[in-house]
Amino acid sequence: MTAPPAPEMRAEGFAFAVQARDGRARAGLLQTPHGEVETPCFMPVGTKATVKAVLPRDLAELGARIVLANTYHLYFRPGVATVAAHGGLHRFMGWDGPILTDSGGYQVFSLADTRVVREDGVEFSSIYDGSRHVFTPDLAMAVQEALGADVVMCFDECAPGTATRDEVAAAVARTTRWAAACRTVQTRRDQLLIGIVQGGVDETLRRRSAAELISIGFDAYAIGGLSVGERGAEMLATVDLMDGLLPADRLRYFMGIGDPSGIVDVIGRGVDVFDCVLPTRMARTGTALTRRGRLNLRNARFGEDLAPLDETCDCVACRGFTRAYLRHLVMQKEILGAQLLSLHNLRLLVGLAADARAAIMAGRFTDFTNDVAERFSAGGRPE
Numbered sequence: 001m002t003a004p005p006a007p008e009m010r011a012e013g014f015a016f017a018v019q020a021r022d023g024r025a026r027a028g029l030l031q032t033p034h035g036e037v038e039t040p041c042f043m044p045v046g047t048k049a050t051v052k053a054v055l056p057r058d059l060a061e062l063g064a065r066i067v068l069a070n071t072y073h074l075y076f077r078p079g080v081a082t083v084a085a086h087g088g089l090h091r092f093m094g095w096d097g098p099i100l101t102d103s104g105g106y107q108v109f110s111l112a113d114t115r116v117v118r119e120d121g122v123e124f125s126s127i128y129d130g131s132r133h134v135f136t137p138d139l140a141m142a143v144q145e146a147l148g149a150d151v152v153m154c155f156d157e158c159a160p161g162t163a164t165r166d167e168v169a170a171a172v173a174r175t176t177r178w179a180a181a182c183r184t185v186q187t188r189r190d191q192l193l194i195g196i197v198q199g200g201v202d203e204t205l206r207r208r209s210a211a212e213l214i215s216i217g218f219d220a221y222a223i224g225g226l227s228v229g230e231r232g233a234e235m236l237a238t239v240d241l242m243d244g245l246l247p248a249d250r251l252r253y254f255m256g257i258g259d260p261s262g263i264v265d266v267i268g269r270g271v272d273v274f275d276c277v278l279p280t281r282m283a284r285t286g287t288a289l290t291r292r293g294r295l296n297l298r299n300a301r302f303g304e305d306l307a308p309l310d311e312t313c314d315c316v317a318c319r320g321f322t323r324a325y326l327r328h329l330v331m332q333k334e335i336l337g338a339q340l341l342s343l344h345n346l347r348l349l350v351g352l353a354a355d356a357r358a359a360i361m362a363g364r365f366t367d368f369t370n371d372v373a374e375r376f377s378a379g380g381r382p383e
């Protein structure tokens with residue numbers, strides 16, 4: 001396919017082009033030094049430089065193209081020097097496709113109950129040993145440059161869903177200052193830096209945050225500060241708003257959404273990439289996402305069920321094993337159970353994004369949306 005001319009990017013070796021639109025949904029292509037990513041795209045989360053219980057080979061086989069790793073966790077364990085000694089995350093974790101690192105901002109704000117927000121950064125206690133640390137835009141960029149991911153994120157302040165408007169406004173102001181600082185201190189030209197829009201569900205603050213970040217100028221933009229406890233309708237209204245504010249020719253990343261209907265909702269509002277720990281976290285508690293809703297394999301009724309998890313799924317768990325066997329693994333806490341359920345849940349979400357892309361390219365995204373809503377709402381609640 002011949003892509004339209006892509007906008008010029010600051011990052012060297014990158015390009016992004018929207019290839020097709022259907023309503024507000026977009027199908028695009030991101031090119032990186034470690035390969036191409038077709039969008040819409042679900043990014044598996046490899047918090048500590050591993051997607052839990054999943055080999056890189058298996059990730060590639062199930063269709064994952066880009067994985068996310070967390071700066072906060074890698075900074076503390078094993079430490080930046082160990083990763084840098086490998087030449088960066090690709091060699092360290094054995095994944096030669098594109099990698100994205102977050103800035104640590106989200107963890108600093110969500111994990112620490114003793115944080116002190118300063119104008120230059122955040123002082124907090126490590127969840128590993130309680131020691132005090134300060135993350136600043138400079139440090140977050142230096143760490144991400146040493147980790148060596150393809151795509152890196154600005155250090156931002158993600159206000160919780162319970163924050164007051166004044167608190168969210170202060171977070172927006174700091175996020176802008178810190179984003180400018182991140183851009184200034186960036187030295188690597190081969191990393192795409194994403195600016196993160198904050199502002200909670202307040203329209204004025206969202207507009208301000210988007211305008212300020214766009215005036216700094218980034219190759220791609222993330223919608224942060226959602227999925228933090230706000231109501232679903234408020235979240236979607238905010239994504240609607242962002243669709244009208246963000247540059248149409250830049251990649252858009254929604255941080256932290258993993259339920260199938262939510263994914264389709266944001267794709268329909270112009271989001272290109274998204275991530276969530278949900279598929280692998282649910283797998284480790286014995287829950288499978290399926291096209292007929294969630295299955296909790298701890299439920300005794302699966303004890304004699306010889307069907308696959310999802311008869312429409314082509315993953316290794318569905319091709320080779322019954323629900324009764326998978327339930328047995330879960331009940332006996334066999335690690336193969338977590339592995340197979342992780343592979344299945346990831347395949348479902350990666351496949352869902354690929355199906356959305358195919359529907360957008362074919363001009364039938366509305367039908368696809370209705371179909372997903374029907375299937376996932378029929379039995380979509382946990383059992």
Ligand SMILES: [Zn+2]
Nearest residue numbers: 313315318344
């Ligand atoms: Zn499967």
